Each structure stands twice: as structure tokens, then as C-alpha cells.
Amino acid sequence: MTEDTLxxxxxxxxxxxxLPPFSRSVVLLLEHDETGxxxxxxxxxxxxxxxxxxxxxAPLVSEPxxxxxxxxxxxxxxxxxAHAPGESFLRPSPLATIGLVDPTxxxxxxxxxxxxAGYSGWDPGxxxxxxxxxxxxxxxxxxxxxxxxxxxxxRETVKRAPGxxxxxxxxxxxxxxx
Numbered sequence: 203m204t205e206d207t208l209x210x211x212x213x214x215x216x217x218x219x220x221l222p223p224f225s226r227s228v229v230l231l232l233e234h235d236e237t238g239x240x241x242x243x244x245x246x247x248x249x250x251x252x253x254x255x256x257x258x259x260a261p262l263v264s265e266p267x268x269x270x271x272x273x274x275x276x277x278x279x280x281x282x283x284a285h286a287p288g289e290s291f292l293r294p295s296p297l298a299t300i301g302l303v304d305p306t307x308x309x310x311x312x313x314x315x316x317x318x319a320g321y322s323g324w325d326p327g328x329x330x331x332x333x334x335x336x337x338x339x340x341x342x343x344x345x346x347x348x349x350x351x352x353x354x355x356x357r358e359t360v361k362r363a364p365g366x367x368x369x370x371x372x373x374x375x376x377x378x379x380x
Contacts, residue, residue, distance in 0.1 A: 209233050214338065216337055229244065230295070247271075274320060285349060305317055
């Protein structure tokens with residue numbers, strides 16, 4: 203990862219983003235360069251069992267074994283993110299042993315697998331502008347969190363972020379009810 207890229211980091215949605223699918227989201231940035239950025243929302247569970255769509259790979263999928271909403275782009279496309287020590291990826295990520303695999307034929311050495319519907323994408327300069335507007339907090343990725351229970355991922359990621367970001371860890375889902 204070079205100094206001018208956020209690839210391999212988490213993007214944490216700030217309270218300014220209050221619309222699905224990005225509200226309270228944590229995005230793993232897979233690519234970020236002068237052509238734009240691509241990532242996957244890690245904590246938006248669709249509730250749809252992977253077994254309903256890809257029964258052959260369902261036993262390999264990390265719990266909960268549901269399809270996750272990767273983002274608003276190409277939502278009819280399955281994207282598979284895997285942790286595999288052999289690194290037999292269709293497309294590696296900036297994080298060692300994590301990358302994209304064929305959702306219908308993942309490698310034999312998969313240790314963890316998550317299936318996403320679609321992905322998140324930003325045009326050149328768009329993500330930088332959103333970060334400048336305080337819509338996102340970039341932070342270091344926690345590779346263990348990618349395939350773990352995502353129910354508290356936003357709150358846990360906020361708590362370990364640098365600076366004043368952890369102060370938002372107790373920010374209510376709906377501030378009007380506070």
C-alpha cells in the first residue's frame with residue numbers, strides 16, 4: 203500500500219451518511235487510485251441464505267452464511283471475498299491472504315468466505331471529496347473482522363479508530379430519539 207492510496211483500509215461511514223446501504227457501514231477498500239475506488243460493505247447482511255443461491259459453496263461461507271450487500275453497484279452480481287493462505291485469487295486485495303475468488307468455484311484452501319451482492323464504487327476524486335466532507339473515516343483494516351460476526355462491526359471499528367473518532371462509538375442510531 204502506498205501513501206497515496208487507501209486500498210486495504212476500512213472506510214467507516216460517519217453519522218452524516220444516513221441512507222442505506224451505507225448507513226453505519228464499514229467498507230473494505232479493495233482498490234483506490236487515480237481511476238477511482240472499489241470496495242465491499244462488510245456489515246450489511248441481506249438475510250438471504252447463501253445456500254438458496256450457491257448451495258455448493260454454502261458450507262465454506264463464514265457465519266452468518268448469508269449474502270451480504272457489497273454496495274449499490276451491480277447488485278445482481280455475486281462477489282466472493284476469501285481468506286486463503288495459498289492466495290489463489292482471481293484478484294488479490296492489498297491485504298495478505300485475502301482476495302476475490304470465483305463464487306461458484308472457490309479454491310480448496312479457503313479458510314473463510316463471504317458472498318456479496320454487488321460492490322461499492324467511486325469515480326475519480328469522488329471518495330476524496332466525500333472524505334473531505336467528513337462522510338467517511340478511513341482507518342486501518344482489521345483482517346480478522348472481515349469474516350467475523352458483523353453485528354457490531356461499525357461500533358467496534360469506530361472504537362479503535364484514531365483521534366476523536368471513538369467518541370462517536372455511542373452515537374445513537376436515531377439521534378432524534380436521544
